[in-house]
Amino acid sequence: MTTDGQMDRRSFIQAAGAIAAGGALAVGVAAYVAMRPGAAEKLVAHRRSGPLPIDAPNSEAWLDLDHFPVTMLMQQITPPHPSELAVPELWVRAMHNGTDIAFHLEWGDTVVNDLDKMVAFRDSVAVQLPVAPEADAAAPKTSVTMGLAPTQGAPGQNVHILHWKASWQYDVDKGRRTVKDLFPNMHNDMTPEGVLGEANALVFYPGVFAGNSMSARERKSPIEELTAAGFGSLTTHEKQLAQGRGVNERGRWRVVVSMPMDSGDATKATVRAGASTPVAFAVWNGEKGNRGARKQYANWVPMEVEA
Amino acid sequence: MAEVNNWQLGRTMQYPYPENRPKRQIAWVFDTNKCIACQTCTIACKSTWTWGSGQEYMLWNNVETKPFGFFPTGWDVELLNVMGPAKWANGKLESQTIFEGVPAGERVKGWLPAEEDWANPNIGEDEPVGVAQQGTYIPSMPHNEMWFSYLARICNHCTYPGCVAACPRQAIYKRPEDGIVLVDQERCRGYQECAQGCPYKKVMFNNNTRTSEKCIACFPKIEQGLQPQCVTSCIGRIRIAGFISPPGEVNPQNPIDFLVKVRKVALPLYPQAGTEPNVYYIPPMHSGRDYLHQMFGPGSDEAIKTYQNTKNDPELLGLMMLFGSTERIMHRFRVEGETAIGMDEAGAELVRVPVREPSWVRTYFDEVRGAYNHNIT
Numbered sequence: 001m002t003t004d005g006q007m008d009r010r011s012f013i014q015a016a017g018a019i020a021a022g023g024a025l026a027v028g029v030a031a032y033v034a035m036r037p038g039a040a041e042k043l044v045a046h047r048r049s050g051p052l053p054i055d056a057p058n059s060e061a062w063l064d065l066d067h068f069p070v071t072m073l074m075q076q077i078t079p080p081h082p083s084e085l086a087v088p089e090l091w092v093r094a095m096h097n098g099t100d101i102a103f104h105l106e107w108g109d110t111v112v113n114d115l116d117k118m119v120a121f122r123d124s125v126a127v128q129l130p131v132a133p134e135a136d137a138a139a140p141k142t143s144v145t146m147g148l149a150p151t152q153g154a155p156g157q158n159v160h161i162l163h164w165k166a167s168w169q170y171d172v173d174k175g176r177r178t179v180k181d182l183f184p185n186m187h188n189d190m191t192p193e194g195v196l197g198e199a200n201a202l203v204f205y206p207g208v209f210a211g212n213s214m215s216a217r218e219r220k221s222p223i224e225e226l227t228a229a230g231f232g233s234l235t236t237h238e239k240q241l242a243q244g245r246g247v248n249e250r251g252r253w254r255v256v257v258s259m260p261m262d263s264g265d266a267t268k269a270t271v272r273a274g275a276s277t278p279v280a281f282a283v284w285n286g287e288k289g290n291r292g293a294r295k296q297y298a299n300w301v302p303m304e305v306e307a
Numbered sequence: 308m309a310e311v312n313n314w315q316l317g318r319t320m321q322y323p324y325p326e327n328r329p330k331r332q333i334a335w336v337f338d339t340n341k342c343i344a345c346q347t348c349t350i351a352c353k354s355t356w357t358w359g360s361g362q363e364y365m366l367w368n369n370v371e372t373k374p375f376g377f378f379p380t381g382w383d384v385e386l387l388n389v390m391g392p393a394k395w396a397n398g399k400l401e402s403q404t405i406f407e408g409v410p411a412g413e414r415v416k417g418w419l420p421a422e423e424d425w426a427n428p429n430i431g432e433d434e435p436v437g438v439a440q441q442g443t444y445i446p447s448m449p450h451n452e453m454w455f456s457y458l459a460r461i462c463n464h465c466t467y468p469g470c471v472a473a474c475p476r477q478a479i480y481k482r483p484e485d486g487i488v489l490v491d492q493e494r495c496r497g498y499q500e501c502a503q504g505c506p507y508k509k510v511m512f513n514n515n516t517r518t519s520e521k522c523i524a525c526f527p528k529i530e531q532g533l534q535p536q537c538v539t540s541c542i543g544r545i546r547i548a549g550f551i552s553p554p555g556e557v558n559p560q561n562p563i564d565f566l567v568k569v570r571k572v573a574l575p576l577y578p579q580a581g582t583e584p585n586v587y588y589i590p591p592m593h594s595g596r597d598y599l600h601q602m603f604g605p606g607s608d609e610a611i612k613t614y615q616n617t618k619n620d621p622e623l624l625g626l627m628m629l630f631g632s633t634e635r636i637m638h639r640f641r642v643e644g645e646t647a648i649g650m651d652e653a654g655a656e657l658v659r660v661p662v663r664e665p666s667w668v669r670t671y672f673d674e675v676r677g678a679y680n681h682n683i684t
Binding site for chain 1: 363364419496499513
């Protein structure tokens with residue numbers, strides 16, 4: 001820009017280039033979103049034969065399905081609350097093969113947060129199923145909650161949660177980050193393992209020593225299975241069977257989470273073909289400081305499981 | 308919210324959980340006037356507990372220069388920003404604690420330090436308030452012209468911890484047997500709500516294990532009747548750790564009670580936060596008084612007056628001499644003439660020290676050797 005406000009040749013070319021690039025990006029994103037089928041009116045877990053595409057969130061097998069749009073709400077039932085509605089809508093698709101059920105979860109997020117680090121929080125998403133919907137069905141029903149508490153389960157109403165974490169996905173894909181990866185200039189001239197050996201040094205890594213899932217050094221799945229019976233009661237399940245994968249491309253997360261429909265475990269949810277089951281969702285946007293109760297959640301929605 | 312009694316505020320206050328005091332409460336007294344910021348305590352703690360990867364920036368114990376030193380940077384300035392200035396009237400807090408007037412959607416009034424706030428542990432070291440002019444000298448004590456002081460800090464193992472209030476899943480607990488506040492390493496999910504809620508910023512996220520950690524008061528030592536590492540390593544003998552009696556009870560033979568409740572020479576740090584911290588400080592007598600009022604509450608003038616009269620107070624002087632004289636926790640003490648005696652829980656003697664150290668002043672010129680003495684005391 002020249003001092004008299006007129007555009008010089010260089011500025012004009014730069015501005016034109018920026019507009020063209022921005023326009024192309026907008027068209028690209030629009031095409032990316034629009035090339036898929038429309039919105040479904042109800043959530044259906046479609047029956048498929050053979051293995052489910054649990055490692056391929058971008059596969060046609062998923063994207064050819066209509067998505068079920070779930071309106072997300074700011075979690076404001078219990079403090080702390082998120083400061084804003086960071087994820088207004090979650091697109092859900094589901095399929096099963098009689099043995100396993102998988103959910104495809106998609107939402108807009110232009111900043112990838114896949115770190116677990118001081119003052120940094122990860123993107124993540126969760127699917128919640130009731131452990132004993134028959135027992136819960138006896139509870140007084142309301143049109144919204146279907147008799148189920150919106151409080152991440154409740155005493156006597158245990159829920160089974162599949163929690164995908166972007167940081168765990170990074171662990172699985174690229175290996176667990178070390179402090180040196182997080183802070184390249186951090187210096188540590190003497191470590192417990194260097195002096196005591198790995199086994200004896202473990203006590204100096206309390207989370208690892210205590211068996212906390214957050215601290216696990218080997219990560220096989222980006223998804224954690226948990227149980228809960230109300231806010232604040234979330235507990236890692238002893239048996240971890242959930243599988244899946246998440247990718248972020250062009251400002252959208254696509255995450256697949258799957259689990260056995262019947263694990264034979266009374267403390268986990270069982271999904272039966274030909275039946276209907278309630279399912280609930282939560283999404284966290286790490287960039288906005290989301291973690292724990294600072295999240296977007298959706299109340300229970302019915303899901304038809306094709307026979 | 309429950310209505311709980313906070314004796315340091317002279318009133319009841321709101322807290323998320325009902326009052327549930329431990330069977331006994333570990334407490335410390337730090338004499339800021341004797342601290343030289345040598346950081347021996349810092350290193351003793353660091354080399355004992357936080358030398359693992361992921362804990363690089365953690366200093367469960369740190370010593371900072373006041374008013375321009377802080378770790379993390381600006382923690383106390385932020386605290387005062389969040390709460391506003393404390394207002395006291397006749398020993399009663401009139402302003403709100405971090406648990407009162409909390410914004411909607413939050414559990415406590417807090418803030419989360421930025422990553423870079425943890426990058427300068429010794430920022431502001433030895434920086435004084437004021438500027439020395441040509442000819443500046445210290446005409447009298449106390450003075451408000453130029454000053455700085457050292458503040459040694461650990462977790463306060465508060466009676467009403469901000470971290471406990473902030474954790475949405477009760478993964479932090481206060482031990483009933485001694486009041487030590489600990490993060491449950493099985494339940495912590497690394498939300499860092501505790502780091503946000505602690506007014507003293509003494510809960511820290513481990514970048515390796517992805518859970519939060521904090522000072523554990525060297526509980527394996529306390530369980531054996533020993534004082535924590537930061538206390539026993541202090542070369543200036545500025546610290547003592549023991550058990551404080553509950554509010555309304557005073558045992559004048561108990562060293563902590565004597566300092567906090569009888570002589571009232573040791574005061575809590577930023578009591579207006581409302582956590583009822585259990586580290587008590589003898590205020591730095593040469594620091595600005597307005598600053599001290601904000602930092603230690605309305606009792607700071609009287610505490611300094613009492614401290615400056617120590618030489619005429621045999622009991623207080625004797626107890627001051629017992630600081631740092633034994634590794635064991637001293638439950639009782641007494642002064643007999645020129646001797647101060649510390650005792651364990653059963654009343655058995657742990658240590659005895661002279662109330663006044665013998666001293667000898669040499670002549671400036673040594674006539675026997677025909678030489679001048681450089682050090683005559």
